[in-house]
Amino acid sequence: MRPATLLLAALLALPLVAPAVATATATTPNVATTQPLPSNQLIIVTDSGEHVFSIEIADDPVERTRGLMFRESMPRDHGMLFDFGREGERSFWMRNTPLPLDIIYASEDGTVISIVQGIPFDETPLPSGGPARFVFEVNAGVADEIGLAPGGKLRHRRIKP
Numbered sequence: 001m002r003p004a005t006l007l008l009a010a011l012l013a014l015p016l017v018a019p020a021v022a023t024a025t026a027t028t029p030n031v032a033t034t035q036p037l038p039s040n041q042l043i044i045v046t047d048s049g050e051h052v053f054s055i056e057i058a059d060d061p062v063e064r065t066r067g068l069m070f071r072e073s074m075p076r077d078h079g080m081l082f083d084f085g086r087e088g089e090r091s092f093w094m095r096n097t098p099l100p101l102d103i104i105y106a107s108e109d110g111t112v113i114s115i116v117q118g119i120p121f122d123e124t125p126l127p128s129g130g131p132a133r134f135v136f137e138v139n140a141g142v143a144d145e146i147g148l149a150p151g152g153k154l155r156h157r158r159i160k161p
Contacts, residue, residue, distance in 0.1 A: 036157045042081055042136065044146060045153040051146045052077065053138065055156075059083040068137055069096040079138040083158055087131040094118040094126075100140035104148065105132040110159040112152040115143045134159065 037043065044051045054077060058064045064082050068074070084090065087108050094101070101118040105128035114129040117140060128135075136154060143149075155161075 037155065039157060041156070042079065043155040044136075044148055045155060046147040046149075048147040050155075053079050053136075055136075056080045057083060057158075059085070067092075067097070068099060068101065071097070071099050074099060074139055076139055076142060079136055079142075081156060081158075082135040082137070084133055084135075087133045089130075090128040090132045090135055091125045092116075092118065092135065092137075093124065094120055094122045097121065101137045102140055102143040104136040104138070104143060104154070105129070106134040106136065106154045106159075107131065108133040108159075109161055110134070110154040110156070112148065112150050112154065114150055115148065 039057070040054055042053045042055045044053065054075075056079075058067060058080055059082070064084070067082070068080055090105055092103050097118065098120045100120055103116045103118050103126055105113040105115070107113055107130075113132050116126040118126060118137075134154060153161075
C-alpha cells in the first residue's frame with residue numbers, strides 16, 4: 001500500500017477510535033479527585049469514623065410535611081434528609097409517626113447543631129436550638145450508637161462544606 005493511502009485510511013479511522021479513547025480516559029478513576037456521593041447516600045462523620053446511610057430526600061413542602069409519618073419500620077442504616085434550602089429555626093413533631101426517631105438538626109455546612117429524640121405520636125414541638133438548613137431523621141438510638149454529638153458532620157452532595 002502506498003504511504004498516502006495508509007495516511008488516508010488512518011485519518012478516516014480516527015473518528016471511530018477517538019470516542020472510545022476519550023470514554024476510556026474519562027471513566028478511569030483518578031485517586032486525586034474525590035467522587036461525589038450518590039444522591040441516595042449520606043455520611044455521618046463522628047470520632048468513631050464515617051457511617052454511611054441510604055436516604056430519602058424531602059425537599060418540597062408536601063414531602064417535608066409527610067416525612068416519616070405512618071412508617072412502622074426502617075432499616076438501621078436508612079434515614080430521611082429534609083432540605084429547607086436555607087438556614088432557619090426549625091421545629092419538628094411526631095404526629096402520626098409510630099417509629100421512634102433521632103432528629104438531627106444541621107447547619108448549611110452539615111455541622112450538627114442538636115439531636116433530639118422523637119417519641120412516637122408526641123405532638124410536642126422539638127426545636128432545633130439554632131439555625132438549621134438540614135434535618136436528618138434516623139431510628140432512635142442510632143446517634144448514640146455511632147457517637148454522634150453536636151459538632152459532628154453530615155456529608156451529602158447537597159451539603160457544601
